[in-house]
Amino acid sequence: MSGNQEHNNNQTSASARHTAVRGSQQARGLDTKLIHFGGEIDRATGASSVPIYQASTFHQEDILNPPLHDYSRSGNPTRQALEDYIALLEGGADGFAFASGMAAISTAFFLLSAGEHVIVTEDVYGGTYRLLTTILNRMNIEISFVDMTNLEQVKGALRPNTRAVYMETPSNPTLKITDIHAVTEWAREHHLLTLLDNTFMTPYYQRPIELGVDIVLHSATKFLGGHSDVLAGLAVTRTEQLGKQLKQLQNSFGSVLGPQDCWLLMRGMKTLGARMNHSEKSTAKLAEWLSGRSDIQRIYYPGLPEHPGHEIHVSQSTGFGSVISFDVGSGERAKQVLDRVQLPLVAVSLGAVESILSYPPTMSHAAMGAGVRAERGITDGLLRLSVGLEDVEDLIADLEQALGNG
Numbered sequence: 342m343s344g345n346q347e348h349n350n351n352q353t354s355a356s357a358r359h360t361a362v363r364g365s366q367q368a369r370g371l372d373t374k375l376i377h378f379g380g381e382i383d384r385a386t387g388a389s390s391v392p393i394y395q396a397s398t399f400h401q402e403d404i405l406n407p408p409l410h411d412y413s414r415s416g417n418p419t420r421q422a423l424e425d426y427i428a429l430l431e432g433g434a435d436g437f438a439f440a441s442g443m444a445a446i447s448t449a450f451f452l453l454s455a456g457e458h459v460i461v462t463e464d465v466y467g468g469t470y471r472l473l474t475t476i477l478n479r480m481n482i483e484i485s486f487v488d489m490t491n492l493e494q495v496k497g498a499l500r501p502n503t504r505a506v507y508m509e510t511p512s513n514p515t516l517k518i519t520d521i522h523a524v525t526e527w528a529r530e531h532h533l534l535t536l537l538d539n540t541f542m543t544p545y546y547q548r549p550i551e552l553g554v555d556i557v558l559h560s561a562t563k564f565l566g567g568h569s570d571v572l573a574g575l576a577v578t579r580t581e582q583l584g585k586q587l588k589q590l591q592n593s594f595g596s597v598l599g600p601q602d603c604w605l606l607m608r609g610m611k612t613l614g615a616r617m618n619h620s621e622k623s624t625a626k627l628a629e630w631l632s633g634r635s636d637i638q639r640i641y642y643p644g645l646p647e648h649p650g651h652e653i654h655v656s657q658s659t660g661f662g663s664v665i666s667f668d669v670g671s672g673e674r675a676k677q678v679l680d681r682v683q684l685p686l687v688a689v690s691l692g693a694v695e696s697i698l699s700y701p702p703t704m705s706h707a708a709m710g711a712g713v714r715a716e717r718g719i720t721d722g723l724l725r726l727s728v729g730l731e732d733v734e735d736l737i738a739d740l741e742q743a744l745g746n747g
């Protein structure tokens with residue numbers, strides 16, 4: 342009995358210590374948080390990384406005082422370290438790790454009930470679009486797609502049964518910018534839940550919870566993981582109350598991230614700042630180089646002063662990221678570039694150590710009709726480049742030879 346009490350006392354003091362640590366951690370800069378997040382040392386052994394707890398269940402010494410974790414779908418110490426890590430970075434109450442970005446996004450949408458309505462940015466990620474239009478519609482959830490860069494359109498979509506607003510900024514592939522604070526302020530007046538896909542910026546450059554967002558979502562497959570070797574999703578709630586609701590959904594659906602992948606993701610996340618800084622500098626140089634070429638029809642990058650969302654982006658983010666889209670004039674020319682490039686991976690996905698060149702018309706946006714694609718600026722000559730960690734001079738030289746003489 343005394344052993345159990347000791348166990349309880351230990352847990353209480355451990356959680357008090359945890360809260361105190363969280364408080365002082367929260368005041369630190371993001372580069373420090375990326376390294377000192379709580380899971381950088383294993384408290385039991387001093388090991389310099391959190392152990393991979395490859396276990397599905399946990400022995401219960403005393404069933405009246407169960408251990409912190411009892412079954413790995415409900416909770417696993419390796420996953421907990423990752424979940425606390427992302428919550429710290431985003432400045433939210435609770436973090437959650439899922440098997441993929443889509444698992445995180447799908448689970449979050451199940452906070453809604455049948456008969457409710459959600460307002461969604463029209464250039465939402467393709468997988469999210471598919472979830473909304475082929476699955477959630479069957480659950481009798483109503484969806485309005487709007488141009489989120491236009492607050493009047495967002496306001497005009499309000500219905501008596503509207504429950505939530507879903508944002509993605511910058512959006513894919515034309516990097517449109519939503520005024521996060523303006524949307525959340527309006528949403529709060531109408532008691533709407535706000536969700537934001539923060540994949541492109543990561544908490545390193547943009548922390549939506551500080552701007553009033555309720556739930557932040559990530560495809561951690563991209564910049565957070567950073568090495569094109571792990572598929573993962575993360576979510577962070579602003580409040581503990583929302584955290585409890587999301588926890589119940591995570592446990593019910595069970596699409597959790599396994600301990601090995603949790604560890605791999607944390608391993609990648611530690612270098613997020615170094616990677617984001619390097620790639621962003623290169624992207625700025627590349628954007629400048631592309632701007633100087635007469636054979637490039639259009640460039641989409643929020644770091645360019647002429648980008649229509651530039652000022653709003655600057656007001657809500659500390660960086661521009663490293664995804665840049667540009668129009669080389671025609672489908673044939675785009676194909677020529679894709680055939681000729683030597684350095685980038687030609688693939689879907691983004692946010693990795695290697696540069697990734699993708700062709701939205703046949704890759705991420707193939708399901709969209711050509712007419713809708715054209716309306717959204719996804720023309721046949723559009724290429725999207727995720728700039729990696731190569732020497733930027735080499736990337737530019739490679740693109741130059743691939744573009745040829747136009």
Ligand SMILES: *Cc1c(COP(=O)(O)O)cnc(C)c1O
Nearest residue numbers: 441442443466538540560562573
């Ligand atoms: C890739 C991506 C997703 C989906 O994430 P997965 O990890 O592939 O399931 C969601 N949103 C954005 C913006 C993405 O780029």
